[in-house]
Amino acid sequence: MTDEFNVGKARHLVLCVEDEQTLRRDIADELSEAGYAVLEASNGRQALDLLRNARPDLILCDISMPDLNGYDLLKAVHAKGADYAGIPFVFLSALGDPREIVEGKRLGADDYLVKPIDYDLLLATVHARLRQVARIRSAQRAEGTDTDMATLSTSYGLTPAEARIAVALLEGRQLAQIATDFEISRTTVAFHMRNIFQKTRTSRQAELVALLLRR
Numbered sequence: 001m002t003d004e005f006n007v008g009k010a011r012h013l014v015l016c017v018e019d020e021q022t023l024r025r026d027i028a029d030e031l032s033e034a035g036y037a038v039l040e041a042s043n044g045r046q047a048l049d050l051l052r053n054a055r056p057d058l059i060l061c062d063i064s065m066p067d068l069n070g071y072d073l074l075k076a077v078h079a080k081g082a083d084y085a086g087i088p089f090v091f092l093s094a095l096g097d098p099r100e101i102v103e104g105k106r107l108g109a110d111d112y113l114v115k116p117i118d119y120d121l122l123l124a125t126v127h128a129r130l131r132q133v134a135r136i137r138s139a140q141r142a143e144g145t146d147t148d149m150a151t152l153s154t155s156y157g158l159t160p161a162e163a164r165i166a167v168a169l170l171e172g173r174q175l176a177q178i179a180t181d182f183e184i185s186r187t188t189v190a191f192h193m194r195n196i197f198q199k200t201r202t203s204r205q206a207e208l209v210a211l212l213l214r215r
Contacts (some may be wrong), residue, residue, distance in 0.1 A: 012130055015039045017047045018092065019065045023117070027060065030119045031126070044068030048076055053123040056087060060113075060122075063093045063100060074107050078160070083162050085153055087128035092117065103130065103135055106192060109157030128183045152212070156199045162192050169205065170212055 010209035014036045018024035020041065028038045039056060041047035043065050059077065063070035072093055078085045089106045094115040101112050112123050158166060168178045179189045193205075202208040 012057040015038045015059045016060040017041045044073040146164045
């Protein structure tokens with residue numbers, strides 16, 4: 001465990017949703033040791049109950065769970081409104097099926113970890129996603145961007161990941177810079193851009209920016 005994960009993380013709350021008790025406890029222990037506060041839920045229904053009284057900074061969630069699976073929980077979280085839709089959502093799965101990854105990204109998941117969990121990678125992913133959110137909020141304050149993620153999500157049905165990219169474009173950042181700043185691949189950026197074009201009925205970046213600036 002490296003010290004970089006222990007610096008200033010006590011303020012961050014992570015919700016871990018996993019029906020396998022031993023794995024959930026191991027993940028919670030790793031996160032606690034790294035300085036995070038942790039909420040645990042054994043299924044999607046219990047997670048929604050916890051979300052009535054808490055707003056975590058990040059959600060780690062198994063995909064395959066009875067009754068309410070990870071995809072359904074992600075949809076339910078986004079349905080709670082803009083304040084919850086911006087929470088980074090990281091899927092955990094025992095399967096490395098590319099179709100699961102695509103479906104998760106389509107629904108707005110921010111990342112995807114395959115079991116058995118590599119805990120160094122898990123901590124690095126949590127750290128990166130929380131740092132990404134902090135950078136986005138800092139950039140929005142500095143730029144004074146009038147069009148925020150909540151507005152874009154409501155107006156065009158963009159997922160939080162898509163809305164973040166749209167806001168970054170409005171701030172003048174290029175696609176390569178967005179990939180670097182958000183610590184995602186160019187392929188992931190391109191995937192989200194295709195969805196953004198489709199939802200806004202635009203076909204070019206300049207056309208998209210012009211449309212968003214008119215809001």
